[in-house]
Amino acid sequence: MNQLTDPKVVIALDYDDKQQALAFIEQLDPATCRLKIGKEMFTHFGPEFVQQVVAKGFDVFLDLKFHDIPNTVAKAVKAAADLGVWMVNVHASGGRRMMEAAKAILEPYGDKAPLLIAVTVLTSMDQSDLTELGINLTPAEQVKRLATLTKSSGLDGVVCSSHEAEELKVLLGASFKLITPGIRPAGSDAGDQRRIKTPKQAIDSGSDYLVIGRPITQAADPVAVLNDINASLS
Numbered sequence: 001m002n003q004l005t006d007p008k009v010v011i012a013l014d015y016d017d018k019q020q021a022l023a024f025i026e027q028l029d030p031a032t033c034r035l036k037i038g039k040e041m042f043t044h045f046g047p048e049f050v051q052q053v054v055a056k057g058f059d060v061f062l063d064l065k066f067h068d069i070p071n072t073v074a075k076a077v078k079a080a081a082d083l084g085v086w087m088v089n090v091h092a093s094g095g096r097r098m099m100e101a102a103k104a105i106l107e108p109y110g111d112k113a114p115l116l117i118a119v120t121v122l123t124s125m126d127q128s129d130l131t132e133l134g135i136n137l138t139p140a141e142q143v144k145r146l147a148t149l150t151k152s153s154g155l156d157g158v159v160c161s162s163h164e165a166e167e168l169k170v171l172l173g174a175s176f177k178l179i180t181p182g183i184r185p186a187g188s189d190a191g192d193q194r195r196i197k198t199p200k201q202a203i204d205s206g207s208d209y210l211v212i213g214r215p216i217t218q219a220a221d222p223v224a225v226l227n228d229i230n231a232s233l234s
């Protein structure tokens with residue numbers, strides 16, 4: 001596979017077995033993808049695993065979706081920066097003061113600071129989930145509200161569904177990053193995701209990075225699936 005200058009695919013490493021995860025990573029080239037370490041692996045294997053993956057040359061998105069009081073979230077974001085990750089996230093619903101504190105603590109890192117992004121509405125949620133939470137907006141309206149708040153709090157981008165990407169790019173500008181999970185190559189199983197698109201559709205809609213887990217990690221030939229996705233984007 002050709003080296004990519006800015007790989008778009010961020011593979012979600014949702015494994016409960018470290019050796020299996022490492023065997024999977026061994027097949028990959030950091031020039032063709034980035035890797036996401038989320039709550040499952042971090043809770044099992046901790047910061048050492050993150051450092052191990054960073055040391056292999058991969059850009060790591062540490063997806064711990066922090067949501068707490070401003071001081072606690074800022075210190076957690078600083079701890080993530082000290083691990084050398086490429087991107088880290090918080091929940092936008094934690095509010096402006098929480099996001100501003102998280103951004104401010106990264107200032108001393110200068111251009112070594114990780115990208116700081118916020119989760120808007122989870123891609124597994126639909127209208128009925130929001131209604132049950134007392135939010136009387138459509139998922140798209142709620143995403144727009146939280147993404148606007150995220151940008152005005154000084155963060156670098158948001159996690160959202162690719163269904164919202166087109167409108168958010170226009171509203172928030174080209175440099176505000178849109179990271180979209182809920183990506184399914186044609187013919188693959190949607191699983192628990194609700195608002196999905198194919199990789200090509202998502203990039204065409206304005207997504208900057210595609211978070212893809214099971215369609216790659218559970219494929220018989222994960223590298224072939226990754227190569228096909230990258231080829232579909234070039």
Ligand SMILES: O=C(O)c1cc(=O)[nH]c(=O)n1[C@@H]1O[C@H](COP(=O)(O)O)[C@@H](O)[C@H]1O
Pocket residue numbers: 012014038063065089119121122123124159160181182183191193211212213214215
């Ligand atoms: O922050 C995330 O990465 C995330 C946000 C969201 O709204 N939806 C979502 O699916 N994710 C993550 O994206 C990954 C999607 O994995 P697959 O559904 O297997 O492709 C999982 O690791 C989720 O935790």
